[in-house]
Amino acid sequence: MKARFTSLIVSAVVCAMVMGGASFARAGDESETAELLIALLKSGRAVVSEHQALINDPSKGNKGFTDEFMAHQVIEKFKAKTRVDLSRPNGAPQNGVLLALLEAEREVVLEGQPVINKQGVAFKGFIPAVFARKSGEKFYKKTGIRLKLTGTDYRFPGNKPDDFESEVLRMFADSRHPKGQQYAKATMVGGKPVMRVMDPEYAGPTCLTCHGGPKGERDITGTKKEGWKEGDLAGAISVVVPMR
Template sequence: MTARAAALAAIFLLTSLPVAAEQVGARAKGGFPESFFLEKVPRAEAKSTAEKLARAVIAARLIIFAYAGKFVDPNLGDKGFSGEVFETQWRAALEPELIDATPNQKRLFEKLIWAGRQVMDNNQDRINTKGVGWKNFLPAKWEREMGQVFTAKTGIVIKQPGRAYRSPVNVPDDAERAAMEHYIKAGHGENKPLMSTAQWGKQTVYRHMEPIRLMPPCLPCHGKPKGELDIVNFEKDGLETGDLIGLMSVTIAVKD
């Protein structure tokens, strides 16, 4: 076979090979979680605003945790935890944060509380169902839904990216994945928030990330033995109390 014939044969072989199959269901490349920032905070307030919002959400999670036993009691109908009750307790917990809050921060707190209450109101039928134990309502579910409502209201992104996420809403981006790797390598004693600025398109954003560590009530789903199915048929993660389970991630648009 001449060199020319061999080259033509090679070209024919390449063109006859099947094209690599499209990966169906993969995340589209590029883009950002938000592109329309209704709320922008002064650059000088970005750090304290992100910290306050993160602490506020963590406070709400703890309030919800306190009712976890009632949520799974099949003999109990009305749990006594209406949106109004939740809002009252949350506002009381946030009083220290309001002492030095700026007008901008107070306005955002009101929108955060509104979003959190909306989610609690939406879940009343679920949590008050009698005769059923596990109702798939826990602090992580509230936070996930609240974050989406709050983002719709403000353009501020609050999410809880997971070490082994169970909801597509909690898929970590590159920065969040790097933050989790940092906390895992650093061990239980490293809880200092990671802060940075970034560009989401033409918009400068301030990013705040801090670890969410596994609490004892979370062990039945995320503890040991690793790989065993939990109550909702996810495989357990094999983690221990204090291990990193995810992040509290807050991203705020800034203005000069």
């Protein structure tokens, strides 16, 4: 059964790649495509978060947190959120691009196996934010669609907001903006038409371990904490989808 699942995903991704990255968004509305990509990235990140204690367990070697295990979990979580079943061929018009992101997420987990399974080390650095960033980078190389985490208090240079993102983040931070409401706009990037979608994210309890108080104190990664409180705007997921 596992072999059949793996074969199905790989075959679907290969077919999608043959179509060409730019054609992914043409299968459906670009805004909807962006929203589904955000949901899929969140699903993958949630799976990593739910297994963080296992990943960081220094007493265990092989954790069983493989790319195949992760993909099964992500597919189920994504289906519950969106009713799109990525285990079924042609489950949605955006299947090609969604499977490309799923494959990127699998690659990140596969490449992380030596770290994840290392005994004697508690904190591995394989955390949801790193997983999401690396998945977005791989996904961009596959499709030309940008998918990144961004925020005013960014830590990784690649997450630095551009002018558009900075403006939207200010809007999200305004108390008059409905909490949780996405922002989408058709605009130009590099002289080409794109759909830009940003989804606000807010600090939850697990975020505060590294980003909470006291402000300025070093967290487990050695970085200074930002002093966030639960519910504060933490940043956003930003997507740039080429338009037809």
